[in-house]
Amino acid sequence: DIQMTQSPSSLSASVGDRVTIPCRASLSISSYLNWYQQKPGKAPKLLIYSASTLLSGVPSRFSGSGSGTDFTLTISGLQPEDYATYYCQQSYSTPWTFGQGTKVEIK
Amino acid sequence: QVQLQQWGAGLLKPSDTLSLTCGVSGGSISGHYLSWIRQPPGKGLEWIGEINHSGSTNYNPSLRSRVTISVDTSKKKFSLNLSSVTAADTAVYYCARDSSSSRGYYFDFWGQGTLVTVSS
Numbered sequence: 001d002i003q004m005t006q007s008p009s010s011l012s013a014s015v016g017d018r019v020t021i022p023c024r025a026s027l028s029i030s031s032y033l034n035w036y037q038q039k040p041g042k043a044p045k046l047l048i049y050s051a052s053t054l055l056s057g058v059p060s061r062f063s064g065s066g067s068g069t070d071f072t073l074t075i076s077g078l079q080p081e082d083y084a085t086y087y088c089q090q091s092y093s094t095p096w097t098f099g100q101g102t103k104v105e106i107k
Numbered sequence: 108q109v110q111l112q113q114w115g116a117g118l119l120k121p122s123d124t125l126s127l128t129c130g131v132s133g134g135s136i137s138g139h140y141l142s143w144i145r146q147p148p149g150k151g152l153e154w155i156g157e158i159n160h161s162g163s164t165n166y167n168p169s170l171r172s173r174v175t176i177s178v179d180t181s182k183k184k185f186s187l188n189l190s191s192v193t194a195a196d197t198a199v200y201y202c203a204r205d206s207s208s209s210r211g212y213y214f215d216f217w218g219q220g221t222l223v224t225v226s227s
Binding site for chain 1: 142151152153154165166167168169201203208209210211212213214215217218219220
C-alpha cells in the first residue's frame with residue numbers, strides 16, 4: 001500500500017493568513033493526488049484533484065501543487081469557514097489511501 | 108445534482124454482519140465506480156472497496172476476506188456487507204462516487220454517513 005503522510009496533524013492560523021498543508025507519499029505517485037476538506041459531523045468534500053485542478057465552485061484561494069512524492073495545499077487568505085480538517089488521498093494505485101489529516105484551528 | 112443517500116443498521120453486536128445500502132440520484136452510475144469509505148471516531152479515512160455498474164469490484168486487502176460490495180444497476184443502488192464485525196469496525200461509513208480524470212480517480216460526491224457501533 002502507498003502510505004500518505006500529513007504532518008503536522010494540526011496547525012493554528014488567523015483569518016487572512018496564508019496556510020500551507022504538506023502531504024508526502026511513500027513512493028512517487030506522479031500527480032495522482034486529491035485534497036478534501038472535512039468539517040465536524042460532515043462528509044469530506046473534494047477541493048482539488050490531480051494535484052492542482054480546482055473543482056468547479058471551490059474558492060480560488062485554495063490551490064494545490066506538487067508531483068512525485070511531495071504535495072502542498074495552500075489557502076491564500078484563510079477565511080472563518082476554512083477551519084476544518086484537510087486530507088490528501090492518492091489515486092495512483094489501489095487500495096486508495098488517505099493521509100491522517102491536518103486540522104486547521106483558530107489562532 | 109448528484110446525491111447519494113445511504114441507510115442501514117447503526118448498532119450491531121460482535122460477530123454480526125454489517126449491511127449498508129446507498130442510492131444514487133440525479134446522475135448515472137454508468138462510467139463510475141462507487142466506493143465505501145469508513146472513519147473511526149476521531150480518526151482518519153479508510154477506503155473499503157468499490158464496484159462499477161458491471162459488478163467489477165476492488166477491495167482493500169486489509170478487509171477483503173470480510174467484505175462484499177454489490178450493485179443493483181436498475182435501482183441505482185449499491186450495498187456493503189462486512190461480516191464478523193468487532194469493536195474495531197465501529198466507524199462512520201460513507202458511500203461515495205468515483206469520477207476519473209486523466210490523472211486518476213477522485214471521490215466527488217459523498218453520502219451523508221452512517222455511524223455504525225459494534226457493542227455487546
